[in-house]
Amino acid sequence: KLVVENVDVLTQMRTSFDKPDQMAALFKRLSSVDSVLKRMTIIGVILSFRSLAQEALRDVLSYHIPFLVSSIEDFKDHIPRETDMKVAMNVYELSSAAGLPCEIDPALVVALSSQKS
16 A cells, blocks of 8 residues: 555656665655554564564474474475475475474465455
């Protein structure tokens, strides 16, 4: 919504990034800048917390069930590139549930797919 509101100004900013005086003038024309910065800050905090929680989960599971965690890691690391996306997403979901970082974040995919119109 915010990008759609500012699409003209953002397009001009994209082509004028090497002109500081023009960028300053364009920045003043942006609307809802405070809202964008607040949202970005909130998203950053949420992602940092999620990363810490995933790391803690991975550490605990690696301590209590190392064989299972290593099996999930091997499974995730050896997915062929030509694998069907639904199958790959199931593997990434399993890996994420074990606290492992993934190329594609299944929680983000679910959140974005629910926003699709």
